[in-house]
Amino acid sequence: MVSMLFAACGENTKVKIEYDHPELYSVGDATLSQPISGISVDWVCGNVDIRYTDDTAVRIYEEIQKGFLPLTDSLRMFYLVDEDGELEIRFCGPYKYRYGDMKNLRKHLHIEVPRGMELKDIEIDGLETGVVIENVVSRELTVDGVKINVNADYHDALPNEIDIDGLQCLLALHVVPETAGLSIGMWA
DSSP states (O other), rough: OEEEEOOOOOOOOOEEEEEEEEGOOOSSSSEOOEEESSSEEEEEEEEEEEEEEEESSEEEEEETTTOOOOOOOGGSOEEEEOTTTTEESSSOSEEEEEEHHHHHEEEEEEEEEEEEEEEEEEEEEEEEEEEEEEEEOOEEEEEEEEEEEEEESSSEEEEEEEEEEEEEEEEEEEEEEEEEOOOOOOOO
């Protein structure tokens, strides 16, 4: 479980990022040969792209905006594949940061999943995050946080359940007419 604690996000507001057992996580870009069952991403101030690849391995990597110095290990992405096969990705190591520093960092996360690998779920928890999901099939899509824009293209199959919860979260869902069974329910 990740906790991102912040008040009104001024430049000097402290952001506390913490999660259970950070010592079990690996740091930085990776190519994972084992299959994964789902994706859980906690991201702050940047973009997340989830796409299919013709490779046979899952690949995760991050880019930083031009002009930003190389990242220390504590500011690089942390990841873990848990005992259920869920890929968990965290924006950085647990720490207290100034919101202005995080906002200026603007990292871009890329997740490439082998074509045909169906995921149980994709979960995005974030703050000022743009998300692109390009036809990656999952049974569930969950988005939670503040100022998250999701663009999801589905050509083959839609998730059975889409749950958007948060403040200023937007979902743009692009489907082809052949995608059957789409119904949208909204409640407050």
